[in-house]
Amino acid sequence: MRLHVGCAMWTHARWQGRLLPAGLPPGERLRAYATWCEAVEGNTTFYATPSRSTVESWARQTDPGFRFVVKLPRTITHEHRLTGADDDLRTFLEVMEPLESRVHALWLQLPGSFSPADLGALAAFLHRLPRSHRYAVEVRHRAFFEDERARRLLERLLTGFDAEWVPFDTTVMFASPPASDAERDAWTKKPRLPRRTHALTDRPIVRYLGRDDEERTIGGWRPWADTVADWLREGRSPTVFIHTPDNADAPVLARRFHDDVRARVPELEPLPEPMPAEPLTLF
Template identity: 60%
Template sequence: MRLHVGCAQWTHPAWPQPSRDKLASYATWVNAVEGNTTFYGIPARSSVENWAAQTPPDFRFVMKLPQTITHERRLSAIAAEFYAFAAAVEPLGLRNHAMWVQLPASFAPGDLGTLAAFLRGAPREHRYAVEVRHRAFFDDPRVAQQLESILAETGAEWVPFDTGTLFGRPASSLAERDAWMKKPRVARRAVALTGFPIVRYIGRDSVDETVEGWTYLVELVHTWLTEGRSPTIFLHTPDNAEALNLARLFHSTLRQRLPLLEPLPEPVSLEPPTLF
């Protein structure tokens, strides 16, 4: 029984980490990370080899496709760019848990044919996880069903970005106000399409509010685990200072209810961070 948890990054000024090998240090705290840096360009293969060397074989990277593919070309005529990216991240092996197809808010229901063509033609040796932000996918059940049908047909997962807790009350800090401006305000989803659901959860500056807001997610992940699924949950806060601790807390909350859940590694750092 495996639950993977992680953050949007593997280094942060608030986290006690060595000056070198920050990813290796991060990987002793949690067992997954969002590959956001690849959105800005294809990484050097040598960099990816270093990422692999710093992480255990069962660590999960969810690697975001470069913006050239998803935002500029909008999934059309991108074979060369896709294969270049796939070749660059090949050293990760099975650590490359999923190719993350994050689509812009302008990618609308009328573009579903393009998404379907991309997923149907994409190499089967990779797993695919799609994040949409256009409101129609969340507000119109008919449109949501169309997207789910395409994803189910191609074995891809829908990645929800749960901002419900963030938008639960007005922003009260600069970090929260910045998140309010940048994060999508969409309805929560509680449906897994594959055996490997992925959820991105963003809380508040307040640890208590963040934990209170994820109560439903604890129940949902508990159900997924008992069904035999292997979810990956990414924990965010507006400034991410406490995200590393929160990811471990989320995992421990599930392990209290499911003692057979495989534990996270024992942290190795300069000094332990605190939630308080």
């Protein structure tokens, strides 16, 4: 029984010297983060495919059981909209090879304009993908959440490829007006969609956005803690990513979410103690 929790990134200016040791070189920051969390969203790959040497560094800094949910580049999902991007896809898959089993899923985050009318392109793209990876799809068109036929069509398509539907739960963010600069920024940029809690596979993936107020974030994830506990009892192996608008305490909150689920499922193993932010002393 295993629950992996993580954040949207493994390095953040607000973490240095407070949660993670200060002054870590870039090539050591993932290693330190991995003592806090056992998964991370690979958001940087959306903007550019990294070099193979960079990905080799990621592999060196993490254990084989660490989970990367790696986002496909926007050239594939947004610019080409899944068609005519085979060369970009081939390059990306080759670059990701050093991560081996650490690639928990390759993540297709589709634009809000990608509608039920585009499901044929998604089906053709999934058909071309190698079966050596697992895949997860995030959709943002409201029809998939509000139209029963569109929802069933997408679920049937994803199930046929053993692919997961990734929910991005922003309902707590939009439950009341923003109260900080970071929340105001999130208010204008994040999708406003209904909460979805149905898993299609044995390895569901959840993205949850809370608030910059800790108690509101924790209160908002209680339905997810119940759902994830049920998934664990069913034999599933979930991965949950905790976001807040400023992400200043995201690793702490991710671990707190794990604790909350463990309170519901006591047989879940606790997370190891994280690396201290300051060197240990004798006195």
